Amino acid sequence: MAVHLREQEAEEPVLEVRNVSKRFGHVQALDDVSLKVYRGDIVGLLGDNGAGKSTLIKIIAGNHQCDEGQVFLEGKRVNFSSPAEARAAGIETVYQQSPVCTNATVYENFFIGREPVKSFLGVKTLDVPKMRDDTRKILDDIGVSMPSIDVEMGILSGGQRQAALLGRFLHWGGKIALLDEPFAALGVAESRNALKMVREVSKKGLPIILITHNIEYALQVINKFVILRHGNVVGSGKAQDVTMQDLVATITGAIHLND
Amino acid sequence: MSSRNLVRISVLCVLLLMLSTTMIAAKNKGIIYYLAPCMHDEVQTTAATMIKDAVEEAGYTCRVLTAGQEDASLQLNQLDNAISQNPKAIIVAAVDGVAICGGVDKARAAGIPVIAFDRTISETKVDFHSVAGCRLIGVNSGNEIARLLKERYGTVKGTILDIMGDPSDSYTTLIEEGFREVMADYPDVKIDTKIASAWEASNAANIADDYLTAYPNTDLIFTHADHLAAAVVAILQNKGYQKGDIILVSTAGMPTGLTLIREGWLSCTVEQPVGAQAEGVAMFLDDIIAGKKPALGKYTVNGIDSELIEMPYGLELRISGAPIHAGNVDDPVFWGNQVGK
């Protein structure tokens, strides 16, 4: 195990969060939180409601800025002021709770914010055939069936919508992916599909941070975990070393887990 | 900003404010309000300026309030506010001559004389009227139109496109009434009446464009204000008509109208004598405020023949609006020649 650890230390983490703190008025949302994500990792970011998971994700994704501490992407200090900047730097986020543009078709949604364009006499026009072809290919790859890629997101079922969002992040990849509660709206079969997709993506080397309440699903894919409680890291380590009972006990504050 | 600076600036502001109020208060015999119906054509903007000048010339301070876009309820509120300031008199060009009556009664009950300007308030007692009589303008226009048609055809006949202003404005409906009254005597004249909503010039232009497309042999176009005539002229030019092909008659006597007469596009405009109306108010202002009754009879106001008469609703100074045409267009008596650069 020590050998394994040293191997990892030699490699630079893709994402490092170092001593990050964040307050909202009187509420200490995050207090001196640190974590590292390496290539090929699927890190489960676990914790109860209000533990600070979403705040941490939003700081990494550029929605919020931290009060103290630093965020490093591939060793370089970053300080995003908007999701657009974070995305441009290679951080891909899929939110479950946040709304989608319901008037975008499936293929438009795949490319929102970075549509491919053709340039004609310096005028940039959307490359719709490319958008449609790519979308169809990716959906086939991950085995998702849609009524049509021309329908609007607003009329898809929860599962179809989630699949479209996951497909989008699979396609774009970037340097690291953040998945915020990807299973919340999904049925059993759809969740199984989604887990398969997460594994597929990870095999390609893309590191993932997975936020979820569902420990059972998490343990099927994650290799590391970080547990937040009241804004503090109360446990972290390798998924293979712990049981589900240990994780649940840590989340609820019964015990502390540390590697 | 440091707090010391803040204090200095505040003190300066207070001093300026005091200075300005004393200047207003010190100047004269008191405050007089003028409530204008809107500021949307040259007649209204000129009327406001001329009343202010004439009233201040007479030694009073004039405050002008505008009722937005002919908003009758706003004007009532403004009247209430004016009453609360206890002015020497209130001059009002009523948006709605009936709706305003309650406010007029209130002002007079508070001992403030009310003067109706330009638009008659006939449903209650008012201290003084200075009006041209819009119906009379319509009658004069009708007579001019009959004369012009007769000159051209030997008899009064033909097709007239009649473009009114906004129908919520009594100015245009009264002109229409007077005009129709005259034309009723001429069965060979066909009149098509259209509305330029909000007195908006491009509405008049579109109406003329469409109407002349459908009826190219129209003989005469009568617009209820000169700025509408100007837009109609632009259409005549667009469509390749020459001066005089279609007779054009208008009302108001705006500078725009006088220019069109000089250019030869407009045959005649019947003046709405706002300058004389404003002067008429100033002439009798001291008497009205003092509660004295001026002698009835003929007067000359700004060079225009006028008559002071007693009506059931109070004293009325009736100033006749003259037809302006190529022969008299440069007469300085017309207000259209008195404004502008």
Added chain:
Amino acid sequence: MDNSSKRKTLKWILDNIAWFILAVLVVVFSLTVEGFAQWPIYRNILSHAIFIGILAIAEALCIISGEMDLSVESVMALSAVVTAYLAGTSTDASGLYMNGVSTLAIVLAAGVLIGLINGFFVVKMKINSFIVTLAGYLAFRAVGLVITGGRGVLNISPDIVAVARTSIGPIPMFVIIMVALYGGFHWMLNRTRFGKYIYYVGDSKEAAFNAGIRVDRVLYGVFIIAGVLSALAGWLLAARTNGCSPSLGMGLLFEAMAAVVIGGVSLQGGIGKLTGVFAGALLLSSISTVIAIVGMNPFYMNIIRGGLIIAAVTLDTAIRSIRAKLT
């Protein structure tokens, strides 16, 4: 699949319902109104639609983006006054005798500036666009009155007026300008990133923001386009009337709004096509034309307009409920 294509057809009909109404009206007018069924009348309908039409593009873009611009009419009026004042030859003008190109450049620049101001208060100060542009509606026309001292201007530079008089073949320049603007902005909305972002922002600002769209820039862009289009409309209005008068353009905001709603743009934002708006503008124009040539009591005109508001709002509600059922 069959269901989806049925849905598509229905959606297409909803998006273009104004064209069906327009077609029916024009056929009915042509058959029943004397003097209506001729090319010059159809040409009038097309070229008279230009002012409502251009303001309606500006308004439609704002409404699709989830905002509102009530200032378009007053910006147009201000632009017409400035154009007439700078290019006028009558005594109440500036005496500068400027030509078409320089006046156009000045008013378009003013349009950009006004768009930036509106955008600043909406985006940076986070004030509701309805309030911001209501203030603009009141203020900008008044600025025009101050410039000319409330006077009208008559006779402006002939190269400006020529735009209103020129035809290319049988087609008036106004019609060409309007069709080009509709074509261009339709293309922009459907085939460029910026156009698509207007829809996404109108659907959900938060979702668009999370997707990496710079929502602020999109809104600034929309308000600037609205300002520039309104200024262009004002320049053309001065050309049309060969001058300006204080009430010029008054009431066109309502007509433009009506065209937008009749054209199928949802007041909720995120939905609507310019093709429908174009039909809406032509619909209003043909109704004005028929009123102008048919011999009837002029007071009916406002009754017809009032009926039209009710019809437009009812139509909007109906379309929205049908759309909701489709999803």
